[in-house]
Amino acid sequence: MSTDTRASVRIADVSKVFFAGKEPVWALEHVSVDIEPGSFTCVVGPSGCGKSTLLRIVGGLETATVGSVDVQGARGKIPAAFVFQEHGVFPWFTVLENIAFGLRMTGVGRRERLERSRDWLERVGLSGFGDSYPHEVSGGMRQRIAIARAFATDSPLLLMDEPLGALDAQTRLLMQEELVALWEAERKTVVMVTHGIEEAILLGDRVLVMTKRPGQIKSDITVPFERPRTMELERDPQFAELRHHVWELLRDDVRATAEAGND
Numbered sequence: 001m002s003t004d005t006r007a008s009v010r011i012a013d014v015s016k017v018f019f020a021g022k023e024p025v026w027a028l029e030h031v032s033v034d035i036e037p038g039s040f041t042c043v044v045g046p047s048g049c050g051k052s053t054l055l056r057i058v059g060g061l062e063t064a065t066v067g068s069v070d071v072q073g074a075r076g077k078i079p080a081a082f083v084f085q086e087h088g089v090f091p092w093f094t095v096l097e098n099i100a101f102g103l104r105m106t107g108v109g110r111r112e113r114l115e116r117s118r119d120w121l122e123r124v125g126l127s128g129f130g131d132s133y134p135h136e137v138s139g140g141m142r143q144r145i146a147i148a149r150a151f152a153t154d155s156p157l158l159l160m161d162e163p164l165g166a167l168d169a170q171t172r173l174l175m176q177e178e179l180v181a182l183w184e185a186e187r188k189t190v191v192m193v194t195h196g197i198e199e200a201i202l203l204g205d206r207v208l209v210m211t212k213r214p215g216q217i218k219s220d221i222t223v224p225f226e227r228p229r230t231m232e233l234e235r236d237p238q239f240a241e242l243r244h245h246v247w248e249l250l251r252d253d254v255r256a257t258a259e260a261g262n263d
């Protein structure tokens with residue numbers, strides 16, 4: 001494995017304020033996290049606590065008001081590849097062209113682009129759909145395209161914002177297993193925002209639990225389960241215990257957020 005596939009992230013005392021309406025909105029306050037190369041970090045927290053903002057700051061789509069983010073090892077042209085919940089694929093490109101898009105942006109030649117994209121097409125189970133357009137495939141398949149595109153780039157850092165959030169419950173379960181297997185084969189550095197506690201524990205090496213807004217890191221949990229992991233893990237009593245622990249950490253802040261009507 002080349003060292004290109006690994007990136008580390010140092011988030012140092014990051015705070016973020018938005019000035020959009022009458023009042024400034026503090027989205028994040030004093031967030032410090034070190035992310036190890038090749039690790040899978042999941043971020044959970046109440047709605048509107050600043051999870052996406054944190055991810056966007058790490059990926060350079062937003063700037064921190066205070067503090068800094070340092071990404072090491074991201075030497076390619078695309079320092080971080082994003083996967084969003086929806087609208088992550090271009091409707092005017094075929095499935096194969098969508099996967100190849102990230103490679104095109106990094107200047108990979110046509111032949112290699114096609115080769116790598118076809119490989120990824122197969123790895124995400126879409127071999128027969130290379131020439132289809134996104135509207136011709138299911139929502140689950142569209143997310144597979146977005147995930148394949150992110151993995152196919154040379155970016156050593158993948159930032160995923162609720163990548164499975166728009167899928168129906170059963171497709172989501174299947175995709176969780178697929179995602180964990182893909183990642184275990186690649187070991188890129190991943191930071192993933194999710195509302196799913198089970199998902200975070202199944203996929204992550206580590207779960208960062210955030211407080212309500214302004215988001216702070218309330219707890220930094222190391223997930224103790226061996227890899228490779230499958231859904232079977234959910235039957236482990238230790239899994240249930242950890243899920244309960246994370247929910248206990250979240251419950252009051254989730255309730256307070258809901259009662260305040262924050263989104």
Ligand SMILES: Nc1ncnc2c1ncn2[C@@H]1O[C@H](COP(=O)(O)OP(=O)(O)OP(=O)(O)O)[C@@H](O)[C@H]1O
Binds near residue numbers: 046051053054
């Ligand atoms: N560009 C922006 N301008 C103004 N306010 C913003 C902007 N982006 C985010 N916010 C506000 O910052 C806060 C944090 O938003 P963010 O989307 O990061 O939360 P989140 O935890 O990802 O939410 P959710 O779980 O609901 O997706 C929210 O109150 C949001 O309204």
